[in-house]
Amino acid sequence: MPRTHQIASAVLATCLAWSGQSFAAVTELDSNFDGKVDQWHHLSEDKKVVKVEHDADFNGQVDQVEYFDDANNLTKVSFDRNQDGTMDHFQFYNADGSLARTEKSNKMDGKIDSKEFYGPNAKIRKVEFDANGDGSFDTTQFYDDNGVLTHLEKDTNNNGQIDRWSYFKANKEIDYSAFDTTGNGKPDQWQYFSGGNTISKVDYDTNSDGEADRWEIFEEGKLNKIELDRNFDGKADQIINQ
Secondary structure (H helix, E strand, C coil): CCCCCCCCCEEEEEEEEECCCCEEEEEEEECCCCCCCCEEEEECCCCCEEEEEECCCCCCCCCEEEEECCCCCEEEEEECCCCCCCCCEEEEECCCCCEEEEEECCCCCCCCCEEEEECCCCCEEEEEECCCCCCCCCEEEEECCCCCEEEEEECCCCCCCCCEEEEECCCCCEEEEEECCCCCCCCCEEEEEECCCEEEEEEECCCCCCCCCEEEEEECCEEEEEEECCCCCCCCCEEEEC
16 A cells, blocks of 8 residues: 555546535546546645545446545555445554554444554554444454464453453464353453363352362363362362262
8 A cells, every 4th residue: 555645647637626624626537548537636725635536446436545644644545345335444554654453344334343453563463353243342352562362352242341361372272261250350260271272171260259169170171070179268178080
């Protein structure tokens, strides 16, 4: 995506158009010289480019729009990916021209259901999802400085409160997940994994004191042993072999 704007195409016409508060020039261009306008360059009163509309596939319909600030820096680009007349993908840029974030309507219904945030090194740092399309982002993924997924937070019952936390190893395998099953905002169940999605242990906090008092031990994904802390002193006092 270009960071600056240069007019290098044949000019077909220049006209005056109402920009909202004042008149500004609009330059129409034919970039592929097929005799049809496919770019519209909107200029401010001081002749600065503020917006460029593109018909990128030359079908007569605008499907890409670029926005510029007073310093001629690209600030935003919007795309109509399915050619339905509605923009469904947006890219936002920092003052230095680097990508700051993207917003997408993955279902192409005009509703933003995912956002990607980028760090200064152009690596992705965070992604938010609205899985059910209710307008509330229910899942957030977090990444380290190298763009590697470290953990995620999820609202599994769509009540506006995070109730699942998952953490990942450097090789992208899941390490463990914590769950809030009581709705008090604190985890009371922890699931640990080995070798990918093979569960190795599950810890439970049955009395909501923040400490595990029941431990289920698995071997090759099958329950092997249960340990119980019946007096809640932090130590197992009963073992049940399966």
